[in-house]
Amino acid sequence: xxxxxxxxxxxxxxxxxxxxxxxxxxxxxxxxxxxxxxxxxxxxxxxxxxxxxxxxxxxxxxxxxxxxxxxxxxxxxxxxxxxxxxxxxxxxxxxxxxxxxxxxxxxxxxxxxxxxxxxxxxxxxxxxxxxxxxxxxxxxxxxxxxxxxxxxxxxxxxxxxxxxxxxxxxxxxxxxxxxxxxxxxxxxxxxxxxxxxxxxxxxxxxxxxxxxxxxxxxxxxxxxxxxxxxxxxxxxxxxxxxxxxxxxxxxxxxxxxxxxxxxxxxxxxxxxxxxxxxxxxxxxxxxxxxxxxxxxxxxxxxxxxxxxxxxxxxxxxxxxxxxx
Amino acid sequence: xxxxxxxxxxxxxxxxxxxxxxxxxxxxxxxxxxxxxxxxxxxxxxxxxxxxxxxxxxxxxxxxxxxxxxxxxxxxxxxxxxxxxxxxxxxxxxxxxxxxxxxxxxxxxxxxxxxxxxxxxxxxxxxxxxxxxxxxxxxxxxxxxxxxxxxxxxxxxxxxxxxxxxxxxxxxxxxxxxxxxxxxxxxxxxxxxxxxxxxxxxxxxxxxxxxxxxxxxxxxxxxxxxxxxxxxxxxxxxxxxxxxxxxxxxxxxxxx
Numbered sequence: 001x002x003x004x005x006x007x008x009x010x011x012x013x014x015x016x017x018x019x020x021x022x023x024x025x026x027x028x029x030x031x032x033x034x035x036x037x038x039x040x041x042x043x044x045x046x047x048x049x050x051x052x053x054x055x056x057x058x059x060x061x062x063x064x065x066x067x068x069x070x071x072x073x074x075x076x077x078x079x080x081x082x083x084x085x086x087x088x089x090x091x092x093x094x095x096x097x098x099x100x101x102x103x104x105x106x107x108x109x110x111x112x113x114x115x116x117x118x119x120x121x122x123x124x125x126x127x128x129x130x131x132x133x134x135x136x137x138x139x140x141x142x143x144x145x146x147x148x149x150x151x152x153x154x155x156x157x158x159x160x161x162x163x164x165x166x167x168x169x170x171x172x173x174x175x176x177x178x179x180x181x182x183x184x185x186x187x188x189x190x191x192x193x194x195x196x197x198x199x200x201x202x203x204x205x206x207x208x209x210x211x212x213x214x215x216x217x218x219x220x221x222x223x224x225x226x227x228x229x230x231x232x233x234x235x236x237x238x239x240x241x242x243x244x245x246x247x248x249x250x251x252x253x254x255x256x257x258x259x260x261x262x263x264x265x266x267x268x269x270x271x272x273x274x275x276x277x278x279x280x281x282x283x284x285x286x287x288x289x290x291x292x293x294x295x296x297x298x299x300x301x302x303x304x305x306x307x308x309x310x311x312x313x314x315x316x317x318x319x320x321x322x323x324x
Numbered sequence: 325x326x327x328x329x330x331x332x333x334x335x336x337x338x339x340x341x342x343x344x345x346x347x348x349x350x351x352x353x354x355x356x357x358x359x360x361x362x363x364x365x366x367x368x369x370x371x372x373x374x375x376x377x378x379x380x381x382x383x384x385x386x387x388x389x390x391x392x393x394x395x396x397x398x399x400x401x402x403x404x405x406x407x408x409x410x411x412x413x414x415x416x417x418x419x420x421x422x423x424x425x426x427x428x429x430x431x432x433x434x435x436x437x438x439x440x441x442x443x444x445x446x447x448x449x450x451x452x453x454x455x456x457x458x459x460x461x462x463x464x465x466x467x468x469x470x471x472x473x474x475x476x477x478x479x480x481x482x483x484x485x486x487x488x489x490x491x492x493x494x495x496x497x498x499x500x501x502x503x504x505x506x507x508x509x510x511x512x513x514x515x516x517x518x519x520x521x522x523x524x525x526x527x528x529x530x531x532x533x534x535x536x537x538x539x540x541x542x543x544x545x546x547x548x549x550x551x552x553x554x555x556x557x558x559x560x561x562x563x564x565x566x567x568x569x570x571x572x573x574x575x576x577x578x579x580x
Contacts, residue, residue, distance in 0.1 A: 262579055
């Protein structure tokens with residue numbers, strides 16, 4: 001029977017959310033194509049992890065070995081190369097995450113299979129794979145057809161296929177670990193936790209997020225004054241941290257913090273998916289941006305299409321009037 | 325240390341309106357500005373910092389059309405010693421894999437201690453070129469790199485994971501590092517350096533110098549605008565009216 005293989009992503013003893021999304025997508029594709037979904041778990045002391053996966057897959061392959069205590073893209077690549085060759089799935093699914101991106105493109109290259117990355121949609125048409133990807137800072141979508149092959153590798157973006165309940169009951173199939181030591185040329189040393197700053201943006205009721213649209217560091221006080229008036233904290237998107245205008249602990253997004261305030265005001269943030277991932281569950285979102293096509297307006301409840309340098313002072317005054 | 329930096333000239337679309345062109349497979353480019361891909365400028369700076377510490381040379385390589393030479397000259401002005409352009413106009417369907425395969429064909433004849441690339445390009449968002457290039461060259465790689473320090477022939481490498489967590493690796497050289505944005509402060513090129521770089525020779529590599537048959541992994545069928553989601557209620561009126569409406573909404577939510 002044809003198979004789809006999904007690589008289980010976990011870190012520090014916890015299965016990452018992307019895994020259940022990937023398994024949901026994999027199962028849907030398997031059901032449509034009369035195939036079986038195989039989960040591959042590489043880890044150490046995996047019993048409880050394996051238990052939570054059994055209901056989501058038709059088969060669960062588990063390689064339990066010390067070498068997988070921590071993540072190393074190279075040990076994953078070499079192990080998966082062996083497993084994929086043995087199982088011959090027609091599709092291998094990996095999360096488009098810091099984990100997946102470190103081994104999936106090189107794995108596919110090693111195996112000689114067509115692949116692509118950061119898919120937001122996956123279809124199978126006549127045994128061939130057609131995906132949807134985003135280009136140009138998320139402002140365009142594209143349909144991409146993969147070259148004809150017997151096997152493919154795809155990385156899939158987080159959040160595109162909401163995780164569903166399982167209902168299956170796979171038995172754990174223990175397999176021998178294809179790799180037993182880290183390679184000399186790439187060794188995992190340690191995880192370093194994020195530095196804790198003076199303000200915890202995840203605890204605030206009102207978060208004022210600022211992005212590239214603020215243009216210059218000299219304009220930041222405008223946002224800080226506004227945040228003070230409304231009683232919120234200042235957060236930001238990645239470009240502001242990259243430019244060193246605000247510290248890393250103020251960054252909202254997949255590589256920063258996830259916030260769920262009562263009110264999120266996005267100022268000059270176009271809405272890259274990495275940022276959206278960090279704020280989409282806010283109770284109310286108001287976005288201010290001069291580009292009416294900015295993706296942020298697809299997530300916001302209320303939009304202001306105007307020059308932020310005009311709107312911010314005006315809105316600040318209105319808020320101060322109401323407070324009086 | 326002998327270092328290679330792969331750079332790409334890309335349209336600056338983050339703050340611009342983007343439209344589909346008549347072919348349906350590309351965007352309208354004539355009103356956009358172009359510059360070095362953001363992550364690549366951090367990759368270049370990372371290489372320059374290593375060269376300043378250890379000496380050696382930097383070769384900047386770009387797969388691009390003739391105007392990519394402007395971007396290569398910026399790299400030369402900032403600190404690269406040599407520049408190579410691979411003529412993109414002579415190759416079709418340049419996905420991440422084929423781009424990496426072309427780069428490999430040029431790099432295989434150059435000795436290097438490390439290759440720096442951006443972790444992704446903002447135009448095609450592949451995250452592929454660094455790791456695939458490493459695989460094709462038979463050397464190690466790390467992606468989403470947020471720090472590289474070299475001592476005693478080993479590299480201490482940090483990778484940026486989700487939620488601000490860092491993965492610290494020890495790697496041997498040569499290796500490929502696909503770097504994340506924000507890892508250093510890319511320098512500006514001085515006017516004198518820009519003038520000097522204008523006279524430097526850029527080696528141009530065309531199809532006739534590539535000995536192998538290259539395949540693509542994928543074919544772009546067409547572009548379309550992302551489907552509109554729930555879509556915000558747009559507040560209309562003068563700036564004053566809009567501000568009143570927004571303040572009222574915030575008040576009704578009990579937040580002020």
